[in-house]
Amino acid sequence: MTRDPVRRPRALRPGDRVALVSPSGPVRPDRVSRGIELLASWGLRPVLAPHLYARRGYLAGPDEVRVADLNAAFADPTIRGVLVTRGGYGAQRIVDAIDMAAVRRDPKVVAGFSDITAVQLALWRGARLATVHGPGMAWRNERLSAASAESLRTALMEPVPVTVRRVASEETASVMVPGSATGTLLGGNLTLLASSIGTPDMPDLAGAILLIEDVDEPPYKVDRMLTQLLRSGALRGVAGVAVGQFTRCADHWPVTVAEVLRERLSGLGVTVLGGLPIGHG
Known part of the structure; x- marks a missing residue:
């Protein structure tokens, strides 16, 4: 059986619209506002998903609204990137409902990590989509340095290989x-x-x-x-x-x-x- 080719979306460019989504845990607006500022400073145009700040206990709203936001972003031809706000828990509950046909039809840059590993594994299985393992847009200056921000910008916006080097103090x-x-x-x-x-x-x-x-x-x-x-x-x-x-x-x-x-x-x-x-x- 022949595997589908790996889908590598083009790098983001200044002026691109990028959707912010919360497929896992609930997020604080003040932290997302810092992420929005960061994206805008790179020339990107953040678009907030309708249920970005929804809450249901440890989830960012009911399963159906979280996956609806995700699928809407994948289906929108004006959106070139789908950036997750944070991890937490909940992604595995919705991955079976991701619209893989939309992902395959119009591959976009997807970035996140932690619980979002579940989404990334599903996108690899269902669409052979290469994604970015990187910080969410609920940005915390005390945890994420200027070097982290530049590393993420490079991964999202520069069409060059990313090199990660061993740090002896880790x-x-x-x-x-x-x-x-x-x-x-x-x-x-x-x-x-x-x-x-x-x-x-x-x-x-x-x-x-x-x-x-x-x-x-x-x-x-x-x-x-x-x-x-x-x-x-x-x-x-x-x-x-x-x-x-x-x-x-x-x-x-x-x-x-x-x-x-x-x-x-x-x-x-x-x-x-x-x-x-x-x-x-």
Whole structure:
């Protein structure tokens, strides 16, 4: 069976309209206002989804309105980018209702991370759409530096390859198996990857570079998720592993998350590179 070609939308340009959507958790307007300012400073024209600020407990409104906003953005020919405000939880509840025909018909730049990994995996499965793993538009200056903003701008708006280099001061920098590897970069948030096993959206990682990152997960839970990926066969044939940030992943046991990552990943027999400044840090 022949796979569909990878769909790579063109880079955004000044003047482009970009939709802001909330497919997961509820978002604070004050944080989105900073994101809007940032996008406008790049010459982009933000368009707020009708239910952007909706709330239903830990969700940004009912499932039907969250996916309706997403599908409306994918179907609108004047929209060139779909930018998520934040993660949280809820994306897996709506991914089966994404209008993949609209995505395939008019591929757009899609950016987000964390819980949005579920949306990105679904778009890869249903449309072979290449997406951007990057911060949401609920922008927090205290967490996201000027360098982060420039990195996102480059990924969204510059038609050039993106290079991410290991940072020696990152907690996962010691997670390394020397070597080299090439392949399609797939993955994202480890929790979402582990919870995608057994669903149509778990990608075939054979020949791919797996990216993983997470936040607020103690080492034993990281161990559990990696063990689940290993035992399920999901990592069979993976070409390499790119390890991002595992932020606040600690508990009272005298075992670090870096130790867990080294122990669980070293047996794969492939190149592993940690210390990448990708994630919740």
